[in-house]
Amino acid sequence: PLVLGIETSCDETGVGIVRGHTLLANTVASSVEEHARFGGVVPEVASRAHLEAMTPTVERALEQAGLRFSDIDAVAVTAGPGLAGALLVGVAAAKAYALGIGVPLYGVNHLAAHVAVDQLEHGPLPKPSIAMLVSGGHSSLLLVPDVATNVISLGSTVDDAAGEAFDKVARVLGLPFPGGPHIDRAAVEGSGTAVAFPRGKYDDGTLDFSFSGLKTAVARWVEAKERAGEAVPVADVAASFQEAVVDVLTRKALQACRRYDVKDLLIGGGVAANSRLRALAQERCDAAGVRLRVPRPGLCTDNGAMIAALGSELVASGVSPSSLEIPADSSFPITSVAM
Ligand code: ATP
Numbered sequence: 135p136l137v138l139g140i141e142t143s144c145d146e147t148g149v150g151i152v153r154g155h156t157l158l159a160n161t162v163a164s165s166v167e168e169h170a171r172f173g174g175v176v177p178e179v180a181s182r183a184h185l186e187a188m189t190p191t192v193e194r195a196l197e198q199a200g201l202r203f204s205d206i207d208a209v210a211v212t213a214g215p216g217l218a219g220a221l222l223v224g225v226a227a228a229k230a231y232a233l234g235i236g237v238p239l240y241g242v243n244h245l246a247a248h249v250a251v252d253q254l255e256h257g258p259l260p261k262p263s264i265a266m267l268v269s270g271g272h273s274s275l276l277l278v279p280d281v282a283t284n285v286i287s288l289g290s291t292v293d294d295a296a297g298e299a300f301d302k303v304a305r306v307l308g309l310p311f312p313g314g315p316h317i318d319r320a321a322v323e324g325s326g327t328a329v330a331f332p333r334g335k336y337d338d339g340t341l342d343f344s345f346s347g348l349k350t351a352v353a354r355w356v357e358a359k360e361r362a363g364e365a366v367p368v369a370d371v372a373a374s375f376q377e378a379v380v381d382v383l384t385r386k387a388l389q390a391c392r393r394y395d396v397k398d399l400l401i402g403g404g405v406a407a408n409s410r411l412r413a414l415a416q417e418r419c420d421a422a423g424v425r426l427r428v429p430r431p432g433l434c435t436d437n438g439a440m441i442a443a444l445g446s447e448l449v450a451s452g453v454s455p456s457s458l459e460i461p462a463d464s465s466f467p468i469t470s471v472a473m
């Protein structure tokens with residue numbers, strides 16, 4: 135079946151079309167530039183941008199796939215978590231499309247979709263897999279017996295998300311928002327061992343994360359340099375901060391694999407686009423005999439294909455469609471795959 139997926143949980147209006155595990159179209163309109171001068175996503179601005187971008191983005195996706203509305207067999211949409219007003223635009227549009235075309239609607243979990251999207255690139259996800267979800271709002275380790283029906287949380291951040299830490303440290307270093315890609319790029323010229331920044335919850339025996347202490351340590355270190363009238367070595371700070379984050383992330387991901395005796399690790403979410411995370415994860419997985427799957431960077435950050443991919447998985451698994459009355463749930467828990 136052909137599934138149209140709609141994503142509006144944050145600042146990307148994403149529309150994807152998939153058939154099974156095959157990606158047919160993926161179009162994204164982003165309002166990120168409208169938010170940049172505020173240093174973060176402004177909810178009202180995002181909602182209005184989704185409203186304006188929705189119809190053209192859906193039309194572009196159909197055009198890209200060479201399809202018409204009547205070819206679509208199901209509509210999937212992010213029901214949460216995310217910004218309430220932004221989610222509402224997508225959910226309302228998806229209901230209208232499902233009703234208009236006369237096909238079932240699937241309200242899906244954005245976080246499970248960050249996991250499911252990998253199937254478009256690497257085929258069926260082994261059951262079970264360990265998934266590490268690292269994004270702007272979340273950082274979690276998951277045991278995934280079946281991405282369509284069963285996602286179990288093993289641990290998550292107790293304070294900031296990994297992406298949030300990247301964005302806040304970027305701001306301290308005077309890099310533009312969103313900071314993750316800028317830190318990634320700046321770090322190439324620096325040394326990951328230049329500054330010994332703290333690694334939160336490194337040896338605490340849990341599968342939880344903590345990044346706010348690290349973020350504060352970087353800010354203090356930079357302030358001290360500035361007070362002393364010395365130049366801030368941006369590349370070295372970026373590289374050392376990044377090394378601290380990816381060291382903890384990959385260490386805990388492999389601990390989860392060992393603890394649950396799982397040999398397949400998937401990393402998803404916007405931070406999975408990070409080049410150093412991808413490299414260190416590969417190195418440590420190779421050493422541990424774990425197979426690593428990471429979607430290409432364009433499928434790690436928010437997009438519509440991931441929503442279509444999860445919708446497609448729900449259809450294939452015979453999960454019941456959602457009611458046309460479903461709400462948008464800004465705090466939809468990671469353990470509920472669909473509404
Ligand atoms: P969530 O999925 O938790 O609702 P979100 O949808 O805002 O959050 P994503 O689009 O999945 O998040 O990820 C965005 C985050 O990923 C931002 O914090 C951004 O800085 C970070 N990010 C993107 N590319 C990179 C990179 N190359 N290195 C590090 N972080 C990155």
Ligand code: MG
Nearest residue numbers: 144145146436
């Ligand atoms: Mg975004």
Ligand code: FE
Nearest residue numbers: 269404435436
């Ligand atoms: Fe996301």
